[in-house]
Amino acid sequence: MTSTAVVVGASLAGMHAARTLRLEGHEGDIIVLDPDLRAQYDRPPLSKQFLAEDLDPDRIMLQSAREDLGLDVRLGTRATALDLADRRIATQHLDGSLDSVPFDSLVIATGAAARRLPDTAGIAGVHVVRTVDDSLALRADLDAGPRRVVVIGAGFIGGEVAATCRGRGLEVTLAEAMPVPLERALGAAMGEVCARVHVEHGVDVRLATGVERLDTVTDGGVERVVGVHLTDGSLVEADVVVVGIGVSVNTGWLEGSGLTLDDGIVCDDTLLAAPGVAAAGDIARYHSRRFDRSFRIEHWEHAIAGGEAAARRLLAEQRGEAPAVFDPVPWFWSDQYDRKIQLSGRPEATDIARVVHGSVDEFRFVTMYGREGRLVGVLGMNRPRHVIQLRGLIEEGASFDEACARAEAM
Amino acid sequence: MRVVVDFDLCESNAVCMGIAPEIFEVRDDDFLYVLDENPPESMRAKLEESVQRCPKQAISIAED
Ligand SMILES: Cc1cc2nc3c(=O)[nH]c(=O)nc-3n(C[C@H](O)[C@H](O)[C@H](O)COP(=O)(O)OP(=O)(O)OC[C@H]3O[C@@H](n4cnc5c(N)ncnc54)[C@H](O)[C@@H]3O)c2cc1C
Ligand code: SF4
Numbered sequence: 001m002t003s004t005a006v007v008v009g010a011s012l013a014g015m016h017a018a019r020t021l022r023l024e025g026h027e028g029d030i031i032v033l034d035p036d037l038r039a040q041y042d043r044p045p046l047s048k049q050f051l052a053e054d055l056d057p058d059r060i061m062l063q064s065a066r067e068d069l070g071l072d073v074r075l076g077t078r079a080t081a082l083d084l085a086d087r088r089i090a091t092q093h094l095d096g097s098l099d100s101v102p103f104d105s106l107v108i109a110t111g112a113a114a115r116r117l118p119d120t121a122g123i124a125g126v127h128v129v130r131t132v133d134d135s136l137a138l139r140a141d142l143d144a145g146p147r148r149v150v151v152i153g154a155g156f157i158g159g160e161v162a163a164t165c166r167g168r169g170l171e172v173t174l175a176e177a178m179p180v181p182l183e184r185a186l187g188a189a190m191g192e193v194c195a196r197v198h199v200e201h202g203v204d205v206r207l208a209t210g211v212e213r214l215d216t217v218t219d220g221g222v223e224r225v226v227g228v229h230l231t232d233g234s235l236v237e238a239d240v241v242v243v244g245i246g247v248s249v250n251t252g253w254l255e256g257s258g259l260t261l262d263d264g265i266v267c268d269d270t271l272l273a274a275p276g277v278a279a280a281g282d283i284a285r286y287h288s289r290r291f292d293r294s295f296r297i298e299h300w301e302h303a304i305a306g307g308e309a310a311a312r313r314l315l316a317e318q319r320g321e322a323p324a325v326f327d328p329v330p331w332f333w334s335d336q337y338d339r340k341i342q343l344s345g346r347p348e349a350t351d352i353a354r355v356v357h358g359s360v361d362e363f364r365f366v367t368m369y370g371r372e373g374r375l376v377g378v379l380g381m382n383r384p385r386h387v388i389q390l391r392g393l394i395e396e397g398a399s400f401d402e403a404c405a406r407a408e409a410m
Numbered sequence: 411m412r413v414v415v416d417f418d419l420c421e422s423n424a425v426c427m428g429i430a431p432e433i434f435e436v437r438d439d440d441f442l443y444v445l446d447e448n449p450p451e452s453m454r455a456k457l458e459e460s461v462q463r464c465p466k467q468a469i470s471i472a473e474d
Pocket of ligand 2: 468
């Protein structure tokens with residue numbers, strides 16, 4: 001008997017789930033739904049090379065989209081509701097037509113959307129960066145040679161956009177509401193180092209500074225940003241504003257479906273959300289045994305690993321095999337200027353952070369994070385080999401002191 | 411099976427080295443070196459994983 005698998009979301013996690021289902025033995029139809037007519041592209045370049053150069057969207061297609069996997073990919077189609085009892089997904093096409101798709105097994109990978117500033121919809125010159133269209137629109141405004149770009153939020157995406165804009169020779173102000181950027185992800189000391197990288201590259205960095213309101217003019221019926229009033233009382237004149245204040249998960253269509261939602265889809269530690277239903281990527285919340293924490297990870301590699309694991313979880317269920325626990329050590333990178341920032345594990349602001357290699361003043365170093373005597377994270381700046389090799393120690397559950405000694409000897 | 415790396419795309423983030431250190435090595439000069447261009451068939455699964463996980467799509471496998 002052949003069964004139908006549906007994957008909702010044709011981005012990184014969804015495409016890897018569909019690919020794995022096919023390559024690892026799912027014989028029936030695999031239907032992939034996504035409202036984004038391009039979908040199937042890679043997001044990391046959107047704040048880096050794609051924004052910096054005049055790249056064609058074809059250049060950032062996902063590899064899985066180029067493979068012949070016999071998938072039924074339905075772009076322009078949004079999932080609007082999930083009926084678990086009837087095992088059916090209601091859909092709406094961009095042309096307005098309504099339909100429904102039955103499934104036997106389901107992978108949900110609808111990811112997340114960029115958060116925007118309230119009451120700024122429709123103001124020209126105000127951008128977020130999540131989709132190809134977002135990045136194309138921002139690129140067009142950068143091509144026009146703005147007087148200055150204000151980036152709101154000095155997280156990883158804000159930092160990358162600031163770096164790319166500097167690379168294009170533009171004046172940049174980077175405003176961060178917290179006293180130190182990235183403190184939750186990297187701790188205060190390392191967050192401060194990341195802020196200094198921007199200062200060194202001529203960015204006007206304003207910490208503990210939020211947005212009071214935008215200054216706009218209306219010309220020919222179009223409202224356009226011309227400046228930003230910051231909470232430090234200053235007005236920064238700028239023609240482009242990029243908002244990088246995090247994401248909200250795309251779970252709206254699942255309200256009332258019976259799945260447990262809590263800033264993500266709550267899964268068990270095998271990524272199963274309900275019988276025959278798994279979730280993966282930015283949207284999946286699960287319990288990490290290794291870190292004894294509830295995780296929802298927004299990393300590229302984690303979306304691939306999750307997509308693969310979700311597919312295998314459903315195949316195991318169909319075959320009556322024991323499911324595998326999903327608990328990889330997270331790994332993340334961010335490229336800013338000529339610095340490669342990489343992070344293995346999952347540090348928290350209260351962890352011990354010890355620089356074990358190189359020098360923070362030269363922006364070339366390795367920092368180890370310890371919690372309760374265990375190694376929980378490795379941060380590297382321009383030290384990719386170390387971060388990758390030391391990741392294995394987190395996997396092994398190495399003690400912090402032993403891991404630091406190993407790192408110092410590298 | 412032959413390992414092909416597009417060095418114009420590669421940005422030396424060492425992901426491949428984490429998966430298949432027998433084939434890939436990023437050295438202290440920050441360049442990637444391919445240690446074994448013609449790895450044995452037993453390495454295929456790891457090599458394919460490296461192809462999938464390379465953030466720059468810089469690795470491919472040539473069959474010759
Ligand atoms: C600008 C940018 C730069 C990044 N840089 C890095 C980086 O350098 N390193 C790193 O590790 N990570 C980076 N990331 C994070 C990484 O790209 C994400 O973790 C990854 O894209 C998550 O994949 P996903 O498939 O879970 O979700 P998404 O990529 O968000 O895809 C979700 C898909 O679901 C679709 N969808 C939404 N709602 C519905 C619906 N109702 N019905 C059907 N389909 C729907 C969407 O259209 C979308 O195609 C970056 C992200 C961005 C935005
Ligand atoms: S994973 Fe790709 S980009 Fe990274 S070092 Fe290997 S080949 Fe280069």
